[in-house]
Amino acid sequence: MLEPTVQIARHPIHPMLVPFPIVCFIGAFITDIVYWQTGEMMWTDISAWLLLVGLIMGVLAGIAGLIDFLGNRLIRSQTPAWPHMLGNLLLLVLAFFNNMVHTRDAWTSVVPTGLILSLLTVLILPITGWLGWSMVYRHGVGVAR
Numbered sequence: 001m002l003e004p005t006v007q008i009a010r011h012p013i014h015p016m017l018v019p020f021p022i023v024c025f026i027g028a029f030i031t032d033i034v035y036w037q038t039g040e041m042m043w044t045d046i047s048a049w050l051l052l053v054g055l056i057m058g059v060l061a062g063i064a065g066l067i068d069f070l071g072n073r074l075i076r077s078q079t080p081a082w083p084h085m086l087g088n089l090l091l092l093v094l095a096f097f098n099n100m101v102h103t104r105d106a107w108t109s110v111v112p113t114g115l116i117l118s119l120l121t122v123l124i125l126p127i128t129g130w131l132g133w134s135m136v137y138r139h140g141v142g143v144a145r
Contacts, residue, residue: 002139004072004141024053025051025091028050028051028121031047044106048103051099084131084132087127094121
């Protein structure tokens with residue numbers, strides 16, 4: 001059975017947490033672009049907070065996903081499971097380094113390294129999201145029967 005290990009009232013926790021880092025990382029990329037164009041310090045602060053919240057929520061989602069991944073060999077055997085996990089791990093590593101870069105002085109926290117890391121993070125999101133979607137809608141992972 002492809003039920004997740006981590007659930008509340010038969011609802012999987014991993015997909016409940018995933019939207020938070022997605023929104024935060026996309027928001028950080030947008031605020032990085034706005035800072036790059038305007039030079040307003042407020043936008044670097046917003047980016048840094050979005051990255052931190054996205055990283056915390058991403059780690060929580062990752063822990064729930066990893067427990068599901070390790071707790072059920074049928075989930076591990078699904079074709080998209082490994083690339084989904086490894087892609088999201090890469091995403092969190094990039095977000096961590098991006099968060100460290102954003103602790104620097106305003107201009108150097110965004111241009112060019114922070115902006116590049118934010119872009120890379122946002123480019124990985126649709127790939128890992130599609131793999132997660134595929135696990136649910138094509139392979140039935142976490143679907144109540």
